[in-house]
Amino acid sequence: MLILGIETSCDETGVALYHSQRGLLAHALHTQIAMHEEYGGVVPELASRDHIRRVLPLVREVMHRGGASLADIDAVAYTQGPGLAGALLVGTSIANALAFALGIPALGIHHLEGHLLSPLLASEPPRFPFVALLVSGGHTQLMRVGAVGEYELLGETMDDAAGEAFDKTAHLLGLGYPGGPALAQLAGKGRVGRYKLPRPMLEQMHRTGNLDFSFSGLKTAAQLLVRQQVPDAAGRADVAAAFQEAIVDVLVAKSLHALEQTGLDQLVVAGGVGANRRLRQRLDREAAEAGCSVFYPEFEFCTDNGAMIALAGALRLGAGIGADPAQAHGAAGVRLGARDPAARTYAFTVKPRWNLSTSV
């Protein structure tokens, strides 16, 4: 099975070609970071327009690099949600048009499913079941992953996502967009102990086992600190270090608690914040002490990309999920199970808001 994957949920256009036996054949990415930078964040309309310009050239590029032609593709997997509606519509309409023209299935994939399966692209992948920590710009969730399509939510953020908190605090410190990597870099120059910031919902976890997160209070505490003390350059690095350490403390403690609660010994970390080196360092050390292993996607697949969408599509097809007409119809409006390709309908919708546990 050869799957073409298309990701356009936010500010990255990602396209990839994945073969169920041979693995990832090619992938290409265009990031819009430079375009959105001057606005300090993603401008949805500009994002959609840029995806339109990029998708087809990137498809041509991966077909060429993967040594395949469109006629070789067995299915097109695309990000159907969650994300920016206009941006999602670009990938979704191109994927369905291509699938229609080729007479093959179009598979609507949940963006977070792509992220949490992305460590399976690595040379030493985890085995099911595992606990997944999903930390992106829009989401912070802990999930128990039993198999492809089997996701149980263990905890999630009540307000800001971890990446969002990184981005907003970075903005407060005068850093550019996206703030996460910039704040992490500044934190590397700061002292952790100089400022004290809260660890939201940690005490509650110790009392009740609650695995939910809340980061807006932490962001506000950092805001107050900066307003009251007006730190100089060194002080700003110290605030960044204190902020990063607080988030990392919470993410590490909750991840380890999730492993303990589920009795599992593998943790998968996915999403953009998973690129954070301090988080990786602490998780590696503390998980090892608890007898557990941590798996990360390859660095280039931590943030949004087409490879994880193609992979999720291949795994879904391999597991027979999405091949059921009733299920597929509900999820994507595409009757994948229809034996007669002419009977497939390529009507589509996007799902800007979509809970992962309802994706199967």
Ligand code: KG4
């Ligand atoms: O998964 P992703 O690429 O896009 C979403 O689906 O949201 O995640 C992007 C988020 C942004 O908030 C970005 O600031 C954050 O991941 N991020 C980081 C780092 N690299 C990216 N946060 C902290 N440290 C990093 N090194």
Ligand code: ZN
């Ligand atoms: Zn993402």
